[in-house]
Amino acid sequence: MAVKFFGQFLVEKGVVSREILLQAIELQESVNLSFGATSLAMGILTEADIERVHNAQRIEDLRFGDMAVKLGLLTSEQMMQVLARQKNTHLYIGEALVKVGGLQADELPKYLDEFKADQAQYTTDTVVIPSGITDSQVWEIVVDLSYKMLTRVALLVFRPEPCFMSDRVPAMDVYAAMNFSGDISGRYVMGVTAATQNKIAKAILKEPNVDNEPKEILDDTVMEFVNVALGNIAAKAAQSGKSMEIAPPEIIEAPDGIPVPEGHKALCFPICLSDGDRIELAVFIQQ
Amino acid sequence: MKKVLIVDDSISVARQLEKILADSGEFQVVGHGKNGMEAIRMHQTEHPDIICMDMNMPGMDGLTALRTLVALDKNVKVVMITSLGGVGDKFTEALRLGARTVISKPFEAENILKILREI
Numbered sequence: 039m040a041v042k043f044f045g046q047f048l049v050e051k052g053v054v055s056r057e058i059l060l061q062a063i064e065l066q067e068s069v070n071l072s073f074g075a076t077s078l079a080m081g082i083l084t085e086a087d088i089e090r091v092h093n094a095q096r097i098e099d100l101r102f103g104d105m106a107v108k109l110g111l112l113t114s115e116q117m118m119q120v121l122a123r124q125k126n127t128h129l130y131i132g133e134a135l136v137k138v139g140g141l142q143a144d145e146l147p148k149y150l151d152e153f154k155a156d157q158a159q160y161t162t163d164t165v166v167i168p169s170g171i172t173d174s175q176v177w178e179i180v181v182d183l184s185y186k187m188l189t190r191v192a193l194l195v196f197r198p199e200p201c202f203m204s205d206r207v208p209a210m211d212v213y214a215a216m217n218f219s220g221d222i223s224g225r226y227v228m229g230v231t232a233a234t235q236n237k238i239a240k241a242i243l244k245e246p247n248v249d250n251e252p253k254e255i256l257d258d259t260v261m262e263f264v265n266v267a268l269g270n271i272a273a274k275a276a277q278s279g280k281s282m283e284i285a286p287p288e289i290i291e292a293p294d295g296i297p298v299p300e301g302h303k304a305l306c307f308p309i310c311l312s313d314g315d316r317i318e319l320a321v322f323i324q325q
Numbered sequence: 326m327k328k329v330l331i332v333d334d335s336i337s338v339a340r341q342l343e344k345i346l347a348d349s350g351e352f353q354v355v356g357h358g359k360n361g362m363e364a365i366r367m368h369q370t371e372h373p374d375i376i377c378m379d380m381n382m383p384g385m386d387g388l389t390a391l392r393t394l395v396a397l398d399k400n401v402k403v404v405m406i407t408s409l410g411g412v413g414d415k416f417t418e419a420l421r422l423g424a425r426t427v428i429s430k431p432f433e434a435e436n437i438l439k440i441l442r443e444i
Binding site: 041 | 334335336337338340341344381382383407408409410411412413414416417420421424425426427428429430431432436440443
């Protein structure tokens with residue numbers, strides 16, 4: 039029911055044990071070398087060169103290969119050779135599980151098909167992100183998975199409105215927010231009316247009626263929804279090579295809306311529910 | 326009946342888990358901690374058979390608590406239940422630190438019960 043990677047899927051199904059999966063991951067880590075380690079193994083960079091690249095990366099945000107070329111340590115052609123070597127020798131987790139005896143080679147295609155079918159619901163659909171935003175692929179994941187979680191976890195029927203940039207998100211009864219950091223940093227916010235909060239609470243608590251629930255519980259369900267959405271977004275972003283660390287969720291009071299903090303841009307992607315209510319969704323993207 | 330300690334800063338998740346476990350008739354929830362420190366303290370006082378613990382919590386997070394719990398009791402049975410389960414690095418780190426398994430949120434009742442029965 040959530041975004042997963044193949045090894046986790048197999049452990050959850052009971053196909054492989056945690057011990058076997060850890061053995062396979064250790065094998066992967068010994069085979070799938072970093073760009074620097076691959077260059078070292080190919081004899082085209084020295085350890086001193088690698089340290090020089092790492093030091094330069096602390097000052098400028100460039101990938102290892104690009105930085106090595108910029109510093110004149112590698113030619114573009116050599117960089118491509120290293121990338122090709124990495125690609126050609128890459129060991130996928132399924133192959134690693136076969137090598138450590140956790141799976142039979144002929145079973146692998148069947149489990150890969152089952153995994154693809156399980157995860158098909160989380161395949162990113164096309165979302166139009168305003169132009170001029172870096173890492174647009176990640177924001178597409180954020181927007182698209184938010185919609186999917188609203189459907190599957192909050193059980194809401196809605197129509198997405200076009201995405202746009204803004205310097206303020208409008209007032210709503212309740213806002214839940216979560217900060218994230220890593221390859222991309224910012225703040226995810228979701229604002230709901232009291233009526234929509236009740237719908238989310240019913241779905242999260244799996245209760246037909248939440249009229250007598252205290253505010254603390256109702257607020258907690260909105261925070262938990264945001265936590266589940268952003269956790270799954272982090273999992274999907276990691277599959278695209280972007281790390282996201284997430285902080286615990288919080289409720290914020292915003293009777294006048296929320297101004298976008300200095301140094302941030304807000305990507306807004308509100309939705310309109312079938313009953314005419316709205317949910318305000320936005321990410322404050324650190325510039 | 327196996328005793329289970331739930332550790333999650335979300336009261337709605339704790340309530341949902343407690344209902345699933347109580348309805349099964351196979352597990353008794355002996356407490357609800359809201360962060361890693363409470364997990365360590367309640368492990369000493371409640372002596373649960375299984376700890377179901379979130380990763381992302383204010384104060385001491387789940388992975389830090391897991392490291393301490395395993396150092397205190399190498400036989401401790403911890404299942405991480407987290408929205409970060411699909412993040413490969415987090416999943417692997419939890420297993421390496423000694424978690425019995427990692428369950429992603431949103432979770433299904435049948436899956437939770439199946440895993441806890443097998444531990």
